[in-house]
Amino acid sequence: MWRWFHKLGSPKWFYAISGRWLPWFAVAALLLLSVGTVWALMFAPADYQQGNSFRIIYIHVPAAFLAQSGYVIMAVAGAVGLIWKMKLADVMAKCCAPIGASFTFLALVTGAIWGKPTWGAWWVWDARLTSMLVLLFLYLGVVALQSAFTDRNQAARASALLSLVGLVNIPIIKYSVEWWNTLHQPASLTLTEKPAMPAEMWVPLLIMVAGFYCFFSVVLLMRARVELLDRERRTGWVKDIISSGKS
Amino acid sequence: MYFESFSEFLAMGGHGKYVWIAYGLTAVIFALNLMTPMLKRKRLIAEQIRQLRREKLHASDS
Numbered sequence: 035m036w037r038w039f040h041k042l043g044s045p046k047w048f049y050a051i052s053g054r055w056l057p058w059f060a061v062a063a064l065l066l067l068s069v070g071t072v073w074a075l076m077f078a079p080a081d082y083q084q085g086n087s088f089r090i091i092y093i094h095v096p097a098a099f100l101a102q103s104g105y106v107i108m109a110v111a112g113a114v115g116l117i118w119k120m121k122l123a124d125v126m127a128k129c130c131a132p133i134g135a136s137f138t139f140l141a142l143v144t145g146a147i148w149g150k151p152t153w154g155a156w157w158v159w160d161a162r163l164t165s166m167l168v169l170l171f172l173y174l175g176v177v178a179l180q181s182a183f184t185d186r187n188q189a190a191r192a193s194a195l196l197s198l199v200g201l202v203n204i205p206i207i208k209y210s211v212e213w214w215n216t217l218h219q220p221a222s223l224t225l226t227e228k229p230a231m232p233a234e235m236w237v238p239l240l241i242m243v244a245g246f247y248c249f250f251s252v253v254l255l256m257r258a259r260v261e262l263l264d265r266e267r268r269t270g271w272v273k274d275i276i277s278s279g280k281s
Numbered sequence: 282m283y284f285e286s287f288s289e290f291l292a293m294g295g296h297g298k299y300v301w302i303a304y305g306l307t308a309v310i311f312a313l314n315l316m317t318p319m320l321k322r323k324r325l326i327a328e329q330i331r332q333l334r335r336e337k338l339h340a341s342d343s
Binding site: 071075076077078079080085086087089090093094097132133136137139140143144147148150151249252253256257259260263264267272273276277 | 282283284290293294295296297299300302303304306307310311313314315317318319321322325326329330332333
């Protein structure tokens with residue numbers, strides 16, 4: 035385990051292994067997302083109350099899942115970087131921020147688009163929506179901090195601290211629909227209970243969630259690999275890769 | 282298939298506007314997430330190739 039941990043910290047080793055993982059994640063993402071999208075748009079039944087606007091759930095919920103998981107990954111990677119001074123963890127934390135921000139934005143906007151025909155308003159200041167907006171600002175804060183320092187280690191430390199403090203927002207988002215009276219409906223998928231929807235509605239949702247996770251892995255690895263090449267540009271292994279043309 | 286015809290599929294029972302804008306925006310955000318690292322990578326590699334060439338030239342001069 036510890037040897038593996040040390041190896042994982044080696045940029046050269048990680049660059050090689052992630053290059054082998056990447057195509058698998060990409061194929062999985064492509065398959066899951068195509069099957070999920072076709073199923074969601076053409077085969078899933080419409081909701082008896084919300085009609086076809088309900089189909090927005092198939093992108094809204096996965097985007098919201100990723101927005102939160104991405105944040106936790108960013109904070110954990112930041113903590114690992116803080117505690118063990120692991121360079122790779124700093125790279126991961128940095129690369130999570132813009133991707134997570136884009137998924138949070140997507141969750142918010144698809145939510146607004148879904149809210150209009152369902153609630154009659156694009157936006158309401160209720161607990162779930164507000165805490166998600168705070169999440170977007172936290173992400174943007176990390177992105178800004180990452181580029182505010184010329185020294186990489188300082189940038190990593192400041193961003194890790196901000197992400198760790200912001201972690202308190204994650205349970206607030208999760209329980210916001212239970213603690214406060216909100217317009218937002220309660221969780222569609224939980225680990226402990228059977229979904230309230232029929233299988234032909236939640237199976238494609240599960241497929242989309244899996245597809246979004248695979249896509250997240252793909253773009254996170256892509257970003258991390260470029261960041262590693264950039265940071266390690268003066269080292270032998272990067273020069274070898276570049277001069278051999280096999281990057 | 283849930284819909285009877287293609288035009289019904291496009292109309293989404295009157296919610297077409299909402300559904301298609303949401304899915305379209307998703308496609309845009311996915312594309313941006315893919316393109317950003319690809320372009321950055323291309324630029325970085327081109328820059329490094331130039332850098333390595335310069336270093337080689339410099340080494341053969343002296």
